[in-house]
Amino acid sequence: MGEILTAAQMRAKEKSIMDSGAASGLELMERAGRGVVDAAIHAIGDLTSCNHHAVVLCGPGNNGGDGFVIARTLSEMGWTVEVFFWGKAEALSGDARHMHDLWTAIGEIRPMTAEAAGQGVCPTFLFDAMFGIGISRPIPIDCARAFETVTKRQTEDGMKRCFVVAVDCPSGLDVDSGEVLVPILEEDADDEAVMAYFPETVRPRLLPLHTDLCVTFHALKMGHCLTEVSDLAPAVVDIGLDADAVGQVPIPAGGPTVQVPPPELPTKAWVRAVTAIGAGGHKYDRGHALILGGGPGKGGAARMAARAALRVGAGLVTLAVPPEAVAENAAQLNAIMLSEVLDAKALATMLEDDRLSAICVGPGLGVGQRTRDLVLTALRMTAEDGRRVILDADALGSFADTPEDLFKACHDGVTITPHEGEFARLFPDLGQRVRRSDPSKPALGKVDAALRAAERLGATVLLKGEATVLADHRGASAIHSALYDRKAPWLGTAGAGDVLAGLIAGLSAAQMAQISHAIDLAAVAAWLHVECARSFGPGLIAEDLPEQLPKVFRDLGF
Ligand SMILES: NC(=O)C1=CN([C@@H]2O[C@H](COP(=O)(O)OP(=O)(O)OC[C@H]3O[C@@H](n4cnc5c(N)ncnc54)[C@H](OP(=O)(O)O)[C@@H]3O)[C@@H](O)[C@H]2O)[C@@H](O)CC1
């Protein structure tokens, strides 16, 4: 139900079902393989003009076992199936060996070499059943080459190419981190210029295993949500691991991570349950958001955050700026109120008014001592009463050299909204592992990194990106993916992050929202942010985002 699992959690689920006797490994594998065939045929739709020819690439583990089931299933349906195998039959697991033997009773197996795989007609389907959740290092170069040569087979009409289906995940995807473990071509490895030109982060592009559809089992895995693994959104096949069949299956510590928005609920119901959007009441019930703004000529970021806070539903929004920036802001604001705040002492006095229910600090403030003081004052003045504080941009950048000061001052009403760079400056040890600066250490998934950061802070972390990861100090975590059919690449525009911080502040201000967890409010904000970008489309600039909210709310049914 909307859970996103790690490889270990998936294994635990499988083991628990098998130990309970509700299903054997063989039954699960049979359901998995057949489920992939159903999903692939469903995705392609009309089979009348296809050549009913499939190639299955099987690896040495249980992912390969699924491949043998796929081959047999299609063969039973009258398809011509070619199977290439990388591994040794005698080294297969019991289940995969059984499926291997069932296939060899009806069909041929050839060793997986690029040369052999390149022969023959272009198939309708290429199934990648080489490596699944058991991968731990880059895939063998022969496997990558065999894959590539099948995709380059000549078609009869010279136009179409085969439809590639990844079984569980594209081979080489680390399903926990979303990292693609791709072999380095031997000839390139000797070429210093090539290696220098393609830094670690872009090297995967040298040898992409292009996938049209990924079919996974029981639930999405982290990697499917952190990286766009296929052109179509991944399909999830039910293989009978439902907890109801055997009572609750415990999820190992650290999970479950959930999808945003939760697929099991209508989105409107979710938004309604977490926020005050759509609720009646007085403007004071909707709270009063305070946005701190920067000096002269630096006010745009905070003004955009303030406008987002007001549009998303805060009853009142005040922008508080240094005295010398008052005139500039007064000329630009109408519904948003304006105050001056000279320094941290003035902010403390202002925050004695507890009707200021959410405070956003960071956009356009500038990095330095004044910002540090404002942040620490906002945190001190809200530590007792749990008022919500959103720290973004310069509020985070100002603590790059003294992150401990920030960690000590944070409380459970705080949400920080770093992008990857800001995150790495505040948490260098975690950031380095997410970026895998040291290839000898396994990559740390963004979810794990955010959870560890949230624990250090005792607060909520929203780590921005195409896949936005959310985590809090209680161990809750979530992913909002702007991938697949929710892609909005034009959201990467100046000021978009400021708008997101304003959205969180605006949602957090309402009286009703005080009982919601900060992570849930931030999740709704992240979803609305992308929804606004999708609603506007290409050409978007940050100012457009808040202006899309009325349409997004109407489309939701409010
Ligand atoms: N459990 C179940 O009931 C169900 C499981 N299901 C399916 O099983 C899949 C998981 O199976 P899995 O655990 O066997 O892992 P898999 O991904 O096939 O690969 C591991 C093998 O590859 C090897 N290997 C790894 N990296 C390598 C490399 N770079 N180069 C060379 N070798 C490498 C590794 O060897 P080793 O690391 O031990 O040397 C091992 O032999 C899962 O994704 C799903 O498809 C479904 O049927 C549903 C029921």
Ligand SMILES: [K+]
């Ligand atoms: K695979």
